[in-house]
Amino acid sequence: MDGTAIESLLHGFVVLLTLKNILLMMLGIILGIFVGVLPGLGGPNGVALLLPLTFTMDPTGAIVLLSCIYWGALFGGAITSILFNIPGEAWSVATTFDGYPMAQQGRAGEALTAAFTASFFGALAAVLLITFLAPLVARFALRFGPPEFFAVYFLTFCSFVGMGKEARHKILISMLIGFLLAAVGMDTVGGSLRMTFGFSDLLRGFDFLVAVIGLFGLSEILLTMEEKLAFEGKQAKLDVKVVWRTWKSLPRYWATLLRSAVAGCWLGITPGGAIAASFMGYGLAKRFSRDPDSFGTGRIEGVLAPETAAHAAGTSALLPMLALGIPGSGTAAVLLGGLMIWGLQPGPLLFVEHADFVWGLIASMYLGNIAGLILVLATVPLFAAILRVPFPTIASSVIVLCAIGAYAVHGAVFDIWLMVVFGIIGYVFKKLDYPLAPLALALVLGDRAEDAFRQTMIASRGSLGVFWSNSLVGSITTLALLLLFWPVLSDIVKRLRKPRGGLPTEAASS
């Protein structure tokens, strides 16, 4: 259909295939698996921690390294889920349901092979989608002015509030905190100081990397300590025969794989994220199964479905980031921050001005996932051994890494303290079911959303009618409002359908 995409992709492979980039890719994947296996380190803060190391690298090498950490983390989460019944990542929680029973029955090798292959399949589906859809979306988005951009930001925020699984007011509070933190410091339009209360350290504002490291990294260590995890794992043996036998059985589950891949891609592009996707994939597989009750006892579909969906979502979350400059997940938000630090403005112009970079990145998604599959199959025993290291050793090392990461962003010791404060906030918020992703998202996008809004207002002389001034911006704004009020609307529809249904059903919002 679109020959230019394939041509650009081939060019991307040429950009990518240097010895240095290949080595960076392998390094990234190994580090990523490491990050995914360790509790307390995850995709977003793993990438955030290593971001400072890339400041002196060229953008292509840097993004290859960082995105490969992300793929590695997606693979790594499955190892702990299956062997130790401990999800290394939130998106691999659903994998424990059937993965661990399989390991208990001595089928760990089969479960691991299935999980990695499913991850690979999910990622491949998402990368294909990115290859062909992202340039189209970007070309379309070139027509966007400030009002359209604000409308798209608005749509992202509204879909978080409207579609989130947590209590609405908690999503809203989390997002508002993110916005307010983003607004601290110098006002980007007028230059006046906001909410600094005379502290010179606050002039810079709050950096979202520092917040991410605290909220996702340190808080996870606190939670893990509280739970007092005991690692009692199953042995990991992966021989070629098991891998081969599992691969031969996989085509039978094509429907499960396909369903999960589609669900994952959808949830990745709309900011539902990999976590929601993995549960949805599992739920779908169970619902469509002829024998739903056997799920949870060690069925291979129970491993395939969530892994495919999580990886598809994690990968496709990069589509809106590349094409529109809007991250679809926490990790995508951190990568977006990286782009800005390297002086690349994410958004539709990226495809025009930095085509080498974009296609190099997309090519690295293909190669990175192939390399990831091979590397992860080869190194499972090694990484399983890491989990036998006592937790205090891991915890203290991770704390030091978090501090180094926080300091490196601006070279300020103040940021280390800030990271600790964010860690405590993250711990309390997680325990009270406040979602953290909206906070990170609002912190990254807050300034840009406000700029877009105020530029629009300056152009339109303060008239809000501009958001319905043409069919494009009008339909995005309307869609955003629909999503925002979706819970209310669906309630009304439900009540109209059964007028004498007694008590209104309490939605799963609590």
Next chain:
Amino acid sequence: MNREKDAVVSRRTIELIVAGTLAIVGIGLAISNWKLGASWAADGPQPGYFPFMLSVMLTLASLYGIFDALRERHGARGDAAFVERAQLVRVLQVLVPTVLFCLGTEFLGIYVAGFLLITGFMRWIGTSRWITAIAVALVLMASLFWCFEIQFQVPMPKGPIEDRLGY
């Protein structure tokens, strides 16, 4: 009976403290932004307009949070423990050394403070032997030093010891 399992504080109490604090913060920020100018000028919103609206929304959402936490239907869940005694002890076992480590970073630099944190943590919180703890901490901090200071030239906070060594 089992004091280890005693709830230090209930979930509802923490919900109320968090929502209450956020409501007060919201009001404070709203006032600060109102002073900055939060009205709608001829060319669109003034600098304080957005943060003002956000603060007001934060206050309202937090007030709803207080109302929600007090509602009946959260009864059993609200009474549940936010954190049990033994759990709190374990959390503090990480948090207090972390704060000391940050303090240490201010005076000794991150490498020495990190070395002390890892050694102490492995020895006292974990059950490693001194020799293992020191070896692990030394190798880890040395490789981080090599990685950041020498390989990637990203300077970290350093103290008197690195000074002596000429870095």
